[in-house]
Amino acid sequence: MAKKLKGVIVSDKMDKTAIVLVNRYTKHPKYKKYLKISKKYKAHNENNEYKKGDRVIIEECRPMSKDKHFKIISKAETL
Numbered sequence: 001m002a003k004k005l006k007g008v009i010v011s012d013k014m015d016k017t018a019i020v021l022v023n024r025y026t027k028h029p030k031y032k033k034y035l036k037i038s039k040k041y042k043a044h045n046e047n048n049e050y051k052k053g054d055r056v057i058i059e060e061c062r063p064m065s066k067d068k069h070f071k072i073i074s075k076a077e078t079l
Helices: none
Strands: 004-011 017-027 034-044 055-060 068-075
Touching: 004 034, 017 055, 017 068, 034 055
Parallel strands: 034 068
Antiparallel strands: 004 017, 004 055, 017 034, 055 068
16 A cells, blocks of 8 residues: 655656655654654656645655655645
C-alpha cells in the first residue's frame, strides 16, 4: 500500500516537478504537548497542471530521480 499525504504546493518553478509542504502533528513524549512538524516533498507533476497554492494529495511511487519519489494524484477538497 502506497503512502498518501495531503499538502500545499509551495513551488512549481521546476519542469514536471512541484514542491509540496506537508504538515503533521506529533505529541511530545514527556510534555504531552502537540508539535507541528513540517516537511517538503518533491512530487511529479506530469503536465504542470497544478500550480502554487493548490492543495493536493500526493502518493508514494517508484523513484523518478535522486530525491523525487512521490507523484501528485489530485486536488484535495479540504486540508
